[in-house]
Amino acid sequence: MTDISEVGEEEFENAVEMMMEKDRFKDCLDYIETKIDQHVVLNNTYLFDTKLNCLYELDRKMDAFMEAKAYRADYRPLTHTVCVALGNGYLEEADYIEAYFYFRQFPSKQSVILSRLATELEKQTKRKLCEEKYEECLDYINKIDQDVVFSNVEIFDCKLKCLMKLDQKKKAIKEAQAYLGSGGVLSYFSCEILGSSYASKGNYDEACKHxxxxxxxxxxxxxxxxxxxxxxxxxxxxxxxxxxxxxxxxxxxxxxxxxxxxxxxxxxxxxxxxxxxxxxxxxxxxx
Known part of the structure; x- marks a missing residue:
């Protein structure tokens, strides 16, 4: 294994880049794993990204996922390559919440997959609500990226319905008011909750409006x-x-x-x- 004191990181990067340009993915991976101290690899985003790319090219996606998880466990900086490896890995495990989180770090490059994941999150939420697992459903929704919850009427409706079923009417009203204040598009269920709230306070005009x-x-x-x-x-x-x-x-x-x-x-x-x-x-x- 080459000592970092003898060879600078730039030389490692140049050697790796030359092998990648020639599609020598196996040789490149062997070089990164055997010739470079792994502490150097983990702290050099280019080298680590290249390692993940090599694993992908060699059809070792789950290995890439495990490497990315270990990398992320130490709170190292997220790169696009790391997020893709983590996103795909969690998607394979049907963990749509975690998958969405990582793909969302670079939304401009992942718009299609983000839309698909939002649909999956909606399906999971509705299923839990239909099964009358209100606490479980609410916990699940609270783990979802709140931008998704506020931008998806169906998911937000499920949240309000769970709160109402769990006798948390005041919280449901506050959630609906916050949702409306943020510019969210209200569903009929949200409107009913707000209408009922205003009616109970004697605010006829606002109640009628909702x-x-x-x-x-x-x-x-x-x-x-x-x-x-x-x-x-x-x-x-x-x-x-x-x-x-x-x-x-x-x-x-x-x-x-x-x-x-x-x-x-x-x-x-x-x-x-x-x-x-x-x-x-x-x-x-x-x-």
Whole structure:
């Protein structure tokens, strides 16, 4: 094994580069493994990347994966080659969360695989939700890159549904509000949670806004009918609330309103004693 004190790293790199240019992958790998101190290899990103590339070219992808895992265990810097080796290895093990993490380090070069992985993460999340494994599903979602969760409506919906099933309504509302604040595209389920929250606080306008959006987005006719009925009921309740508020306002102005001397008639106030309106003037009723 050549001593680093006798030969500089640049000479190692030149020797390795010449072999790679001639596609002498086996010779190059042997040289890296037997002629260079492995401490030097691990601390030289070019040499280590070349070692992984040689393993790939020799169809030893799992060996490359194990080498990359050992390299990463010491928190050494990630290169594109290392991330590809780790991403492919975790993908082979169906660990889509870890695979996504490493491929995402260089997103411009991995857009296709990232899209595929996001779909796989969505499938895994839905499967756990359908199996009613709510805690497991929530733990799984929390391990996913949060950019994926916030950009994937289906995954985010699963998160909210798990929180609701686990009696964590307040947290679900906060999550939905944060999601909306970040510019996320709300699903009908998110809209329902926010609508319900605003309705419970008496914020009629915001509740209606979210329920209307939920009605537009909901997938079934039955759901649309339910939202329509809910909105109609809310509208009637709001009208009653406004009437009560008006009554209180008038009572503060004229206390006689509380004694029944004034009654409401079609949103106008008329005297209920022995007087009637006639020709635009109040006159005593003739006996």
């Amino acid at each position: 329920y209307l959006q939920a009605m537009k987005l909901c997938p079934t006719r039955e759901e649309k009918t339910r939202y329509r009925s809910l909105l109609n009921s809310m509208e009637k309740n709001e009208e009653r609330r406004k009437v009560r508020e008006e009554d209180k306002r008038v009572a503060r102005i004229d206390p006689s309103f509380l004694k029944g001397e004034i009654k409401r008639d079609d949103k106008k106030f008329t005297m209920s004693s022995k007087k009637k309106k006639k020709d635009g003037m109040c006159v005593k009723e003739s006996r």
